[in-house]
Amino acid sequence: MKKIIITILIVLCIVIAGTSAYAYHIIREPLVENYTEASNFVTSNELLQSIDSVHYYHGTTAHYVVKGLDEDGNEAIVWVKDDFETVHYRKASDGITYEQAFSIAERALGERQIEQIRLGFTRGVPVYEVMYNEANQRKGYYYLTFDEGAFIKRYSIRNITG
Incomplete structure (x- = not known):
């Protein structure tokens, strides 16, 4: 009886861990896809030539903050509103570090x-x-x-x- 209870508990823990990992992946997937979409948007509009990082910021409005190098090789930052309608571009040297x-x-x-x-x-x-x-x-x-x-x-x- 003890072995059955232990086996059930182990299986239950594995199922809970697997379900949690799956749920995390499902919840996170749209955000990861939007990171890719933001990266593609920035490069296809020739705002940046290469991308170093992308992160999501949700303040009064939601934006993707994309860092990378522009066509002149300068570090630059692009703020893309989550609807991909509004874009703000700054060279990193134009602001504080x-x-x-x-x-x-x-x-x-x-x-x-x-x-x-x-x-x-x-x-x-x-x-x-x-x-x-x-x-x-x-x-x-x-x-x-x-x-x-x-x-x-x-x-x-x-x-x-x-």
């Missing part, structure tokens, strides 16, 4: 621990979104313009995992 964004945010946020910095698009401008932890179990977001690193907004939400 990740390191500069980190430095600006670090000075502004003081002792708070910066968790992540990523490019996004909000209020009609390219931005750096800085995610940080507050001392009171809150997750904070600090937004800087990509072009000159000017403060746009800051807000925090309660961290439900903590």
